[in-house]
Amino acid sequence: MTERRLFSDSCHAMGTRVEIHLYATDANRAALYFEMAFDEIRRVERTLSLYQNQSELVRINRIAAREAVTTDPEVFRFLQTGFEYSRRSGGAFDMTVGPLLRLWGFSNRTMRVPSDDELRQALATVGWEKVALDPASRTVQFREPGVELDPGAIGKGYAVDCVASLLREEGVNAALIDAGSSSVYGLGAPPDKSGWLVRVPLPGNPSQWLSTVSLRNNSLSTSGSYEKFFRWRGHNYCHILDPRIGSPVNGVLQTTVISEHAADSEALSTIAFVSGFQTSTALLQEMKGISALWALGEPRTVDQIQSWNWPATVAIEDLRYKSSVRVESLET
């Protein structure tokens, strides 16, 4: 078998840097794989992005309150996946959360605490149950005006899955696909290794890590609040909202989930963040091959670590942090 070498390339898409590292027999073949991969990322972005005014999701958002909108099988399946997560998480994951994100100013960096009235108004247009999906006709309809679909908490993972699937079909047997480091897929493993190494950092401190895992035909996603938050009158507000009450989740710094597919790990890391350990693990118990890790606390202060079915040691390498950090691990 011809020896394969490691090639790397990246592109800017979905508001982040997408890096791909893969093993190929020669530069020409690697170039072919990168072209296919980045074309596919851009195709998914063109289809789902709310920042491209001709995307399919923008079209659905424009029309679906007026009438049922037919969409193509791929987009319909994508929406079905998202809404199934809404159903199973009791709304902790919700693709209709857009109006709330805009209200809090997270979408355009004008962060502010909204009034109760504003919150009530926005909440009236939010809620996964306000969207009707009909598989027989492949249609999407909003039951109220003002509802909109936002692919934010699952779209990157979906794009990563599409690329992984394409590369696998082309015969690539080792690749790491990294979308902004928050959504990662490890296809196969580098030669003579058990998998692709990913370090989960101590929140807010990339040089200290909680755990190192090895991905092999599975994915890892991280949701974190320590970079996108604002402080107002002594309280921290992060950008991950509980869609049911309309305000940011408190006390969670970072969640990381490992699962077979990147769309799943991305959705589940949001669910883990919003629902917390007890509620999330009830759902994770029903699923196969999921691992999850929580870091709780406030920005700059890690109070507690929790893990579920985590495949590696969890320990803080450098104990300069608060001495009250506990590492708690609950196995099934």
Added chain:
Amino acid sequence: MNRREFIGQAATVVAAVSTLTACHSGTSVIAPSDRMRLGIIGVGSRGQDLMRVFLRIPGVKFVGLCDIYEPRFAQGRKITGEDTPIYRDYRQLLDARDMDAVIVSTPLYLHAEHVAAALDGGRHVYGEKSMALTLQGCNEIVSAVKQSGKHYQVGLQYQYAPEYREALRILRSGKLGRVLQIHSYWHRNNSWRRAVPDPKDAQLEQLINWRLYRKYSGGLVAELGSHHIAFANEVFGTFPQSVIGSGGIDYWRDGREVPDNVQVTYRYPNGQTLFFSAITTNRLEGCQLRIFATGGSIVLTQDSGTLYYEPSTAQSAVPQESIVDHGIITAASYKAEEPYKGKGKKLDVPSDTAGNPEYLACNSFITCLRQNLRPEANENVAWKAGISVALGNQAIDAGNKIVFPADSNQT
């Protein structure tokens, strides 16, 4: 057809606008008689994009996929989500029953053969642009449309783009004065070459990189210029009178046969000019049309439009007695003729017409089939753009002015 017939088409354009607005008022319940069964010849990257768009229209189903490159079948079926019947010979696809229309998205040199065969076989056709590689091919399709009585729509989606239609409306209103110049660009900074699994496989190379070879491709003028040329034809109300051109293989010397940069200048009958440039070595200009009228300008990109009014000029021959009494002020300065850097006014489109041009074009095609209406981007529009492309390429090769036929060649 001749110029007078084309100008008369403007009325059809206005009438056909209803096919665009109709797409927003339909329901999702489709009667069996309204179901549209489509076949597609050419399931490459363009064909796959079209399939996704067509599947967003209620009642559309793919009943046949045809290609000569084996990997396309799995790719096509991934999009339909079904075991759609596959064909390796387009004649067999056309023999299949229960097919209302066919999409032709094969390489340009095959358009005439595939489109004509589909029309002769009793199917309506959505044919990718440019209409055909040669003048003769364009004429063959026009004849086939006439003889078959079937509908043909060409994939020139700017016809349906809301910002472009709004620009056309403003220009036709006379608000910006006389439109005499359109300068258009499609500038990129990449080789236009696609990676091939085995570059030593000459057949595969020509299959995947057909756009780089003269036997198969009209090069940058056809692939990129078609859209701008078709729009200019709409603005000027007719097709060009003559064309000059230049271009060459000046940077990407990788075995390709078509120029890696082209510049063509078309003269129209009423003193109007279209300049089109496509290059592969710099992307500052991107894709844009700059329309220069005596009273203002419009700049159109792929998804937006901006309006600029010309600054009004001072009146001359106005009595200025005060200059005699009070004199003028001298200064050692001059005002340079700087490019205008102002923001301009965003072109707003009525909200019920906003949308993705590709979706609007495909949806309009299906609506035309359901309601037996003539497509807007029909064979007349396609012919005028198609021959403009073909003669533009001739001009680049010949290095001298090429004069357009006054009338079409009837077969």
